Amino acid sequence: MFADRAKIYIRSGKGGDGHVSFRREKYVPNGGPDGGDGGDGGSVIFEVDKGLNTLTDFRHIRKYCAQDGEQGGKRNCRGKNGSDIIVKVPEGTVIRELESGKIIADMSGENCRRTILSGGKGGNGNQHYATATMQAPKYAQPGQPSKELNLFLELKVIADVGLVGFPNVGKSTLLSRVTNAQPKIANYHFTTLNPNLGVVDLESGKGFVIADIPGLIEGASEGVGLGHEFLRHIERTKVLIHLVDAASTEGRDPIADIYAINKELEAYNADIAKKPQVIAANKIDAIYIAEEENPIDRIKKEFESKGIRVFPISAVSGQGIKELLYYVADMLSQIEEPPIIFAPEFNPDTDIVVGNEPFTVEYDKKNQVYIVEGPRIEKMLGYTNLESERGFKFFQQFIKDNGILEELESLGVQEGDTVRMYGFAFSYYKE
Numbered sequence: 001m002f003a004d005r006a007k008i009y010i011r012s013g014k015g016g017d018g019h020v021s022f023r024r025e026k027y028v029p030n031g032g033p034d035g036g037d038g039g040d041g042g043s044v045i046f047e048v049d050k051g052l053n054t055l056t057d058f059r060h061i062r063k064y065c066a067q068d069g070e071q072g073g074k075r076n077c078r079g080k081n082g083s084d085i086i087v088k089v090p091e092g093t094v095i096r097e098l099e100s101g102k103i104i105a106d107m108s109g110e111n112c113r114r115t116i117l118s119g120g121k122g123g124n125g126n127q128h129y130a131t132a133t134m135q136a137p138k139y140a141q142p143g144q145p146s147k148e149l150n151l152f153l154e155l156k157v158i159a160d161v162g163l164v165g166f167p168n169v170g171k172s173t174l175l176s177r178v179t180n181a182q183p184k185i186a187n188y189h190f191t192t193l194n195p196n197l198g199v200v201d202l203e204s205g206k207g208f209v210i211a212d213i214p215g216l217i218e219g220a221s222e223g224v225g226l227g228h229e230f231l232r233h234i235e236r237t238k239v240l241i242h243l244v245d246a247a248s249t250e251g252r253d254p255i256a257d258i259y260a261i262n263k264e265l266e267a268y269n270a271d272i273a274k275k276p277q278v279i280a281a282n283k284i285d286a287i288y289i290a291e292e293e294n295p296i297d298r299i300k301k302e303f304e305s306k307g308i309r310v311f312p313i314s315a316v317s318g319q320g321i322k323e324l325l326y327y328v329a330d331m332l333s334q335i336e337e338p339p340i341i342f343a344p345e346f347n348p349d350t351d352i353v354v355g356n357e358p359f360t361v362e363y364d365k366k367n368q369v370y371i372v373e374g375p376r377i378e379k380m381l382g383y384t385n386l387e388s389e390r391g392f393k394f395f396q397q398f399i400k401d402n403g404i405l406e407e408l409e410s411l412g413v414q415e416g417d418t419v420r421m422y423g424f425a426f427s428y429y430k431e
C-alpha cells in the first residue's frame with residue numbers, strides 16, 4: 001500500500017544531571033568538590049533516504065526517542081552523551097507540527113538532513129560552584145529537560161511534469177509507455193490510487209521525471225472522493241500534461257472535461273492553475289469520423305487560441321507521443337524557477353516551551369497557610385540543596401521566574417505569612 005501521510009511522536013534526550021561529590025582520599029581530609037558534568041541528551045535528526053518513496057514504515061513504528069545523557073560522576077567524570085536517533089524519510093517529505101499544522105521542515109532539494117529536536121544540555125557538577133566563601137557547594141545543576149513533539153508527515157511527490165485528467169483517460173497507459181514505471185492498469189474509475197513516478201529518457205539527453213497523478217473528479221478541490229489526497233502532489237510540478245479522451249469512449253465531452261479539471265485545480269490552489277499546460281488528446285485510434293467535426297479540430301480550436309498546444313496521441317499505439325515529449329522537454333528547459341520548497345513556519349528550538357508543568361497555589365484558611373504544589377516544583381525541590389546559599393538563591397529565582405510569587409501576591413499573601421511546598425515551610429518576605 002502506498003502511504004503518503006503519517007503521524008508520529010518524537011522526543012529528544014534529557015541532559016544528564018550534574019553530580020555532587022567531594023574528594024575523599026587518604027591524607028586529603030578536606031578535599032574540594034569533584035562532581036562531574038552530566039552528558040548531553042541525544043537529538044532527533046531527519047535525513048532523506050533516496051531509496052525510500054513512501055511513508056509506509058511509519059505505519060508500524062510511530063515513536064522515535066533519542067537517548068538521555070548520563071549523570072555526571074565522582075572525580076570530575078563527565079557523563080556519557082546520549083545517542084542521536086536518525087529518522088529516514090523519502091525526499092519530498094514535509095514535516096509539520098501536528099496540532100498547529102505549521103511546517104517545521106521540507107525535506108527537499110538541498111535540505112537533506114535536519115535536526116528537528118536538539119537534546120538537552122548536561123548539567124554542571126558541583127565543582128563549578130565553588131567560591132571563596134563557599135568551598136564545599138552541595139548543589140549541582142540539573143540537566144536540561146527533553147523536548148517532545150507530535151508530528152504530521154506528508155509526502156509530496158517531486159516531479160517535473162504532472163499528468164492530470166479524469167479517470168480512464170489513459171494516464172497510466174501513457175506513463176507505462178514513455179517511462180520505466182509499471183503502474184497497475186484496469187478499466188474502472190480511480191484505477192490509480194497512488195501517484196506513480198517514472199523517468200522519461202530522450203535521445204537529446206533532456207530527460208525529466210513525470211508523475212501520473214490519480215484521476216480527478218468534479219468536486220475534488222472540496223475533498224470529494226480522494227481529491228485532496230491527490231491534488232497536493234501537483235504542487236511541486238513545473239508543467240502539467242492534461243490528458244483527455246478525445247474519442248469520448250465513455251460519452252464525455254473532452255472540452256468540458258478540460259474546463260472542469262482546470263476549475264478544480266484553481267479552486268484548490270490558484271498557483272497550480274497558472275502552471276504551463278499542454279493538452280494530450282488521447283485515444284485517436286478510437287476516433288471514427290463521420291460527417292461531424294473532427295474532435296481533435298474542436299479541441300485545437302478551443303485551446304490553441306489560448307496559447308495551449310494540443311497533441312493528438314494514442315497511448316496504446318504510441319502515435320504522436322514522441323512529439324509531445326520533446327515539446328514538454330523544451331518547455332521545461334525554458335523554466336528556470338527552482339521547484340517549490342515550503343518555508344518553515346515552526347521552530348522547535350524557540351516555539352516549544354519546556355518544563356511548563358502546571359502548578360497550583362491555594363490558601364488554606366483553617367491552617368492559615370499558602371500551599372504551592374506541582375510536578376515541576378517537586379522535582380526542583382528534589383535536586384536543590386536549600387541549606388546552601390547558592391541553592392537557596394536558585395530556589396528564589398525559580399519561584400519568581402515561574403510566576404509563583406505573582407500567584408501568591410494575587411491571593412493576598414503578606415510578609416510573615418507561611419508558604420508550604422511539600423515538606424518545606426517558608427516565611428514570605430518581599431524583596
